Ligand SMILES: [Ca+2]
């Protein structure tokens with residue numbers, strides 16, 4: 101087989117008949133099987149370096165190379181400086197793209213010109229002024245290769261044989277910190293243990309011609325430079341999310357064209373991407389619509405039919421159905437067709453065959469959706485309980501984190517989108533211990549901070565689930581007294597109540613101890629923010645004492661000079677206080693009869709924060725009151741006083757709240773229907789018949805909005821194009837459809853509720869794996885950006901953000917590389933939102949026609 105590939109390769113490269121790279125209308129270089137993008141995606145400087153930018157190669161459908169740019173490090177990390185693109189010129193005539201790059205911190209400008217040369221591109225680096233002295237020997241042109249697509253494959257440097265290592269184990273040196281280029285906002289990604297030196301990887305190979313993946317035609321690339329030395333590094337030496345890096349150092353004291361690389365990605369002759377048959381890996385219930393969406397290469401011929409095969413109980417297969425393929429048409433890079441097999445209703449095990457492509461098997465049965473939330477509620481959520489020891493059978497997920505508590509943050513900037521203002525807005529001095537905050541709460545996501553806004557959402561999501569469905573499931577042992585959680589051990593209390601309690605415990609502590617809500621309880625130093633491993637080992641458990649030397653421990657063993665304690669960021673935000681007030685009102689209701697003391701404390705804080713929050717907002721007297729009102733109509737994460745009024749009415753029964761809500765809701769629906777319809781639906785159980793009637797035309801309008809997505813894309817739901825893929829939007833859409841169908845089944849038909857389930861469980865672009873880790877699916881995704889991502893693993897029940905869009909026309913979801921948060925991270929707010937979606941969906945699916 102390998103010989104055949106080699107023959108084919110040499111044949112085509114000798115004859116030269118295959119097409120050359122050409123700049124296409126979307127301004128990237130293209131030939132069949134190869135796309136070379138030149139800053140279609142720029143470095144955004146927010147979270148710095150998402151491995152998504154610069155010169156990129158999409159090689160036979162997979163984005164395997166990126167990061168082509170002038171960089172200041174051998175193997176840049178997430179918080180190393182990134183260049184700002186100050187201009188981008190596309191020259192169709194000369195088949196070239198030129199970008200100008202700038203580092204403001206060093207007043208350093210450069211230009212990179214990429215030109216098509218047959219089947220290769222030439223990358224030329226220009227300097228109008230010499231490299232600044234501080235960056236001589238540091239600044240270079242880098243390009244990065246995705247480890248999971250190259251490890252264990254061969255490479256040659258100047259003919260020397262090598263193999264890409266599966267795990268990082270090359271060599272490093274340490275250098276004085278004074279030689280390290282500045283990192284993002286002056287933060288440091290590393291703890292130098294008092295040595296004042298940083299670690300710098302040494303190259304694995306150097307030379308002038310590199311050929312990678314000689315043993316894999318779909319990954320093979322030849323890179324050469326006559327006038328610069330190529331150095332190959334393993335970026336994983338200093339960061340698990342690092343890539344293999346190839347770089348050439350910019351020469352000192354030189355201007356003009358300083359060097360040139362020639363990059364030739366190999367193309368498999370007449371390569372056509374294998375069809376991606378999207379279907380629900382969890383399966384289908386007999387009566388639901390069943391439509392597979394098949395994603396096809398634009399050069400692929402559309403077949404007339406596809407077939408459904410049944411695997412019988414004796415293991416033999418038989419054709420159950422053959423049906424017409426219908427064409428939906430082009431959407432971004434690919435062409436889409438559909439295969440409708442709704443008529444197949446017999447329970448059984450099936451697979452789809454389209455041409456030579458067969459899917460894995462799936463089940464048609466009335467029970468397929470019964471377990472869709474179990475992994476999330478039994479495993480993912482309890483593992484994310486902060487300030488607890490979490491055990492599962494033989495395994496400890498984490499010890500009890502942050503035993504030393506939280507310090508008042510000093511006025512400071514932060515690396516995870518927070519800041520502490522000039523004052524603390526509390527009675528505490530900077531660095532003073534704020535007592536009582538190390539209780540309850542949930543880890544935010546792939547990191548370990550408590551995002552207050554997210555934790556408010558979590559409690560609200562869990563309460564909504566509790567109040568509507570009263571799930572009695574008890575698979576988790578929770579002891580607040582022992583600070584101990586044991587998975588799969590019932591303790592007589594419904595888990596969801598214990599989760600509501602756990603979230604409320606931290607939020608009430610914030611309100612009581614700080615006087616208002618913290619924006620976040622988060623890491624104080626970047627070198628422990630990117631922690632991967634046991635949460636309990638992020639800090640040393642000892643109180644930070646500034647009078648001790650770094651790494652010194654006090655004689656009583658209780659304090660240390662290591663500045664690793666977490667901080668509370670306490671700048672007061674009255675809007676956040678109002679959101680907390682809303683949540684506390686609901687929490688007091690949910691916890692009544694289970695934890696009356698906490699319920700009382702929550703209600704007390706709700707009333708106080710409501711009053712104080714409103715007064716503070718009035719004082720702020722925003723100049724543009726219309727802008728403020730519009731802000732309130734936005735809904736979603738900050739629905740403002742409208743949802744607060746509804747929640748307070750539900751909590752207290754006081755008329756004034758519902759009168760205010762009634763004034764607000766209709767205007768909100770007239771202004772931005774899709775964003776506010778959920779709040780309107782949430783109110784239905786508490787309102788009279790007239791309200792439900794008045795809402796009808798809006799539901800009719802929303803039903804049109806739902807159906808319109810069938811024209812917008814082949815999957816029939818909102819697809820996000822941001823740098824965080826759109827699962828939250830998709831889940832919101834699904835929840836709203838579920839509720840709309842629940843209350844208005846004559847307007848929104850039951851068939852609509854399956855749109856989001858199909859997408860989540862495998863009917864989406866790029867691949868057909870379920871986005872929910874380990875849920876009853878035949879083929880769930882295998883890797884996620886959880887806090888165990890360094891193990892290329894997942895935490896069961898996690899929901900991935902999903903399909904990340906890369907400009908101008910590429911969707912992707914890596915399933916062999918967990919580290920891109922925009923496509924693989926799960927968040928506590930998102931995953932509890934999934935619990936609402938899943939609970940409401942199951943409830944509707946299992947209900948026999950009730951209207
Ligand atoms: Ca976070």
Ligand SMILES: [Ca+2]
Pocket residue numbers: 574575576577578590591592593594595598
């Ligand atoms: Ca329990």
Ligand SMILES: [Ca+2]
Pocket residue numbers: 504639640641642643644660662663664665
């Ligand atoms: Ca400490």
